[in-house]
Amino acid sequence: MIKELIIDLSPNGATIALLQDKQLVELHKEQTTNNYTVGDIYLGKIKKIMPGLNAAFVDVGYEKDAFLHYLDLGPQVKSLLKLTKQVRSGGYQSKLLDNFKLEADINKGGKISEVFTKGQVIPVQIAKEPISTKGPRLSADLSIAGRYVVLVPFSEVISISKKIKSNTERNRLRKVIESIKPKHFGVIIRTVSEGKGVTEMQKDLLDLIAKWEILITKLPSVEPSKKILGEIDRTSTLLRDLLNSDFQNIYLNDSAMHEEVRSYVRDISPDLENIVRLHKHREPIFEHHGIEKQIKGAFGKTVNLAGGAYLVIEHTEALHVIDVNSGNRTANKENQEENAFQVNKEAAREIARQLRLRDMGGIVVIDFIDMHKPANRKELFDYLRAEMSHDRAKHTILPPSKFGLVQITRQRVRPEMNIVTSELCPTCHGTGAIRPTILLLDDIENNFNYILVEQNEKNITLCVHPYIEAYIKKGLFNIQMKWYFKYKQWIKVKTNPSYQITEFRFFSAKDEEIKL
Structure with missing residues (x-):
């Protein structure tokens, strides 16, 4: 690949x-x-505690308060609060945690009112960017990500990616990190670390420790609701x-x-x-x-597939719905099941791509074409899982229901990519009516008077539809030559096949469009 x-x-x-x-x-x-990218760390200020939700609303400078749930606090949130208080009061001078005494882990089933009081300040990390009408989603379980490892303060745990299968390699990586990690810092070893040497791992870890030291250095002076440490x-x-x-x-x-x-x-x-x-x-x-061209073809309500089938993608506030249609792909009764299976496989591959491309999150419901053979339904499900395995976002795929629907939940951390593929007609501007074609040259010359005479532009280029260019250049003493004598300078004429028949634009000597 x-x-x-x-x-x-x-x-x-x-x-x-x-x-x-x-x-x-x-x-x-x-x-x-x-300013609110996943991974950014802000000094949040508790604005409101909601016992019913077991959550708090936190001011991080966004127009709407950010949301922090009890389950996103992390077990060592009391250690983070203690460190923040000591550093901001000048009672803790070290940049690392060697001399810091950790607090006990919080109770997993506890209440947020036991941890926070209104007006309290705490460093928080953006877990989800602002989406639609919602403010950012926060986490107080801080982590700083590098290429090979992730640094987790207030922890001693070394975790290794499950994708690294070799026990020998897992033990080697664990020993490497144990020998170089600082006290009271946990480390998550990423998949890409497989086969890497001590030097590369140490450099990456030292870079992350340097970022932590920047955070501690800035913590005493930063104002509440301001950014402390930005993600790259x-x-x-x-x-x-x-x-x-x-x-x-x-x-x-x-x-x-x-x-x-x-x-x-x-x-x-x-x-x-x-x-x-x-x-x-x-x-x-x-x-x-x-x-x-790919963007124009891939976004929009209808997505065409190579074999003549197509997808219809609809979005609501609660979920996304994808309908698979066979389109003009015909089949007789004998191979109808096989035809449906092939269309569904083709659709599954495109759906996996569309979820990544549009970054669609939340609940996705897919209505595949009905298939009667259980073996085909299972193979389609396995095929969809294999195609989705390339997706870095966390996701769960449920087997087809008895109605033939497949449900997917996919992690959503930032707004969905939404691109408008339909274009406003440049000729009629959406009205459905155009200027009389007989007046086209008059319109062009009126603009020449403004650009060449009033604005005193030199060496301009007129860009038009190929038919209009042929008309302007037709004959020995053509319209272009007449313009030369009239305006005392040669006006270049270029074509653009994508233009509408009466569309024209002007470009300066620096090839920049002249806005009229």
């Missing part, structure tokens, strides 16, 4: 596309205005979690970010530094790699 990462940087943020064998499987948008940006997070030898290319369209990503890859995986490439074509990066 060949993976590629395409990063489109714009003034509003970055759009990141993950491709597997040239097919778009994940799309992430990182806005420069988004989405691009670096994806590289940290996904980068392996399967990656063939990482393309970026910004030279400054190209150097940053190259430097980051050099630090975490030096042998892959050369796969980071700068996009130098004039064509936009997403169009050049065929991503724009």
